[in-house]
Amino acid sequence: MNDLNKRIKAEKPIVRIKPSTHCRVKQPVRTPKRFYGHGIAGVDLESLTGKLIVVEGADGSGRSTQISRLVEWLEGSGHATLQVGLRHSTLVSEELARAKQGNTLGRLTMSLFYATDFADQLENSIIPSLKAGFMVLADRYIYTLMARDMVRGIDENWLRNLYGIALVPDVVFYLNVSTRQLVERNFAKHQTLDYWESGMDLGLSRDWFDSFTKYQTLLAEQFSKLQKIYNFIVVDGDRQIDEINSELRHRIELVLSGKC
Amino acid sequence: MKTVAEMKYPGRLIAVEGLDGSGKSTQIYLLKRWLELQNLKVFFSEWNSSELVKSATSRAKRNMLLTPTTFSLIHATDFADRYERQLVPLLRAGYIVLCDRYIFTAFARDTARNCPPDWVRGLYSFAVLPDITFYFRADLDVSLNRILSGRPELKYYEAGMDLKLSNNPYESFKIFQGRLLEIYDRLAEEYNFFKIDGNLSIEAQQNEVRRIVNSKVDLSRYKLTM
Numbered sequence: 001m002n003d004l005n006k007r008i009k010a011e012k013p014i015v016r017i018k019p020s021t022h023c024r025v026k027q028p029v030r031t032p033k034r035f036y037g038h039g040i041a042g043v044d045l046e047s048l049t050g051k052l053i054v055v056e057g058a059d060g061s062g063r064s065t066q067i068s069r070l071v072e073w074l075e076g077s078g079h080a081t082l083q084v085g086l087r088h089s090t091l092v093s094e095e096l097a098r099a100k101q102g103n104t105l106g107r108l109t110m111s112l113f114y115a116t117d118f119a120d121q122l123e124n125s126i127i128p129s130l131k132a133g134f135m136v137l138a139d140r141y142i143y144t145l146m147a148r149d150m151v152r153g154i155d156e157n158w159l160r161n162l163y164g165i166a167l168v169p170d171v172v173f174y175l176n177v178s179t180r181q182l183v184e185r186n187f188a189k190h191q192t193l194d195y196w197e198s199g200m201d202l203g204l205s206r207d208w209f210d211s212f213t214k215y216q217t218l219l220a221e222q223f224s225k226l227q228k229i230y231n232f233i234v235v236d237g238d239r240q241i242d243e244i245n246s247e248l249r250h251r252i253e254l255v256l257s258g259k260c
Numbered sequence: 261m262k263t264v265a266e267m268k269y270p271g272r273l274i275a276v277e278g279l280d281g282s283g284k285s286t287q288i289y290l291l292k293r294w295l296e297l298q299n300l301k302v303f304f305s306e307w308n309s310s311e312l313v314k315s316a317t318s319r320a321k322r323n324m325l326l327t328p329t330t331f332s333l334i335h336a337t338d339f340a341d342r343y344e345r346q347l348v349p350l351l352r353a354g355y356i357v358l359c360d361r362y363i364f365t366a367f368a369r370d371t372a373r374n375c376p377p378d379w380v381r382g383l384y385s386f387a388v389l390p391d392i393t394f395y396f397r398a399d400l401d402v403s404l405n406r407i408l409s410g411r412p413e414l415k416y417y418e419a420g421m422d423l424k425l426s427n428n429p430y431e432s433f434k435i436f437q438g439r440l441l442e443i444y445d446r447l448a449e450e451y452n453f454f455k456i457d458g459n460l461s462i463e464a465q466q467n468e469v470r471r472i473v474n475s476k477v478d479l480s481r482y483k484l485t486m
Contacts, residue, residue, distance in 0.1 A: 037379065038376035038378065038379040040327075040329055041328065041374045041375065041376070042374070090325075091316065091320055091325055091326075091330060091334075092313075092316040092320075092334065092337075094315075094316070095312060095313065095315060095316040098312075099312055104312070105312070105341065106340065106341065106343075106344030106345060107344075108340040108343070108344055108386055109312075109313075109337055109340040109341040109344055109345075111340075112333060112336050112337035112340050112383075113313075113337050115333050115337075116330055116333040116334050116337055119327075119329045119330050119333050120325075120327075120330050123327050123329060123330065155386075158382065158385060158386065161378075161379060161382035161383070161385075162382070162383060164379060164382075165329055165379070
């Protein structure tokens with residue numbers, strides 16, 4: 001992985017975006033899949049022919065913008081895609097939303113609620129789509145859930161066991177954006193800071209801005225710990241949208257050609 | 261994992277486990293009455309009863325949306341909610357907490373559904389162990405008869421229908437309960453359950469339960485002060 005990172009750096013991605021309207025559609029090269037831990041009984045890993053591409057990053061790091069561009073590009077190149085995100089499943093999302101409104105959940109309960117939601121999506125969207133040969137683009141994955149929990153003092157080993165059910169993605173990008181930029185983007189998007197994204201439940205500060213800054217710093221620390229364990233590719237998210245996207249495409253091309 | 265006493269919490273945790281129809285709910289109810297009538301600080305909690313999680317669980321079960329993994333996780337969520345908000349605060353406040361089913365129910369059911377045993381145990385590793393776990397063990401036929409004699413409407417997951425053991429809910433229920441019994445027997449050894457013979461009369465069982473509680477818990481410490 002590290003060698004590969006070096007090689008990619010040396011190659012320097014091209015910043016120009018090519019429209020992919022080639023007539024010939026390339027077949028992605030198959031690479032073996034595995035689970036992080038015990039996995040899910042009854043899943044035939046051999047049958048998962050699609051690719052799982054994960055984009056991680058804080059709220060306002062530009063994940064959804066990048067993903068929608070990637071979808072366009074992948075579909076233009078002839079690949080079927082599926083987008084998944086956290087809290088999109090129908091199993092517990094209603095209760096989760098209700099609980100967040102009232103902020104009545106303990107940290108373990110919250111953690112398990114999210115894990116249930118994740119498992120539901122994994123089994124009912126991600127795995128079936130990978131089996132059907134889709135490119136699955138995940139707007140966040142287990143790492144966000146783990147980082148949030150770790151900031152709240154939940155044991156890392158407990159989390160690693162819990163998320164042993166997860167499939168190892170073919171590639172994970174982490175959009176790294178400075179806290180200052182995050183604040184600006186959050187204000188541009190919502191005109192206000194979000195209670196949870198500011199970690200107000202942690203009591204870091206009564207002041208929302210202080211709390212947001214502290215919370216995002218704590219999250220970034222946990223992410224960098226996770227980055228070492230799970231080997232994700234850190235992408236400088238402070239750059240222009242196109243520039244970031246072309247780096248992502250370049251790396252996804254390597255994934256599609258089985259080199260990554 | 262440590263027991264409540266080992267955690268140095270002032271409260272005590274007593275759990276009952278066993279198959280449906282083993283008579284455990286009757287026994288824990290009688291135990292609760294006995295303790296209450298002595299004016300002790302007692303609290304009773306049931307498996308799968310968190311208000312918050314219940315609506316999700318019932319909807320998911322009704323619509324048969326659960327896989328073994330999500331079945332396991334949604335029950336762990338329910339347990340965690342009761343654990344964090346009720347059980348731990350009560351144990352720290354010095355209550356005798358009675359649980360109708362505890363984490364061993366999850367160990368048994370999830371393992372019977374082929375979830376990896378280590379994974380399931382890991383999920384519940386945050387939980388404190390009971391000071392006393394009663395295991396009500398009746399012969400399989402006795403338990404089955406108690407449940408099935410009224411020809412009840414068996415629920416899909418209760419009958420283990422999701423495991424495709426049989427198309428007949430009653431057959432499926434019998435096979436599933438048989439599997440659970442085997443797992444419970446193994447857990448009983450590993451976690452030193454107090455085994456109560458569920459074939460005995462209600463009175464004989466309750467006598468045994470009270471005797472064990474009396475010998476293990478200094479009840480005088482749990483008097484209500486109000």
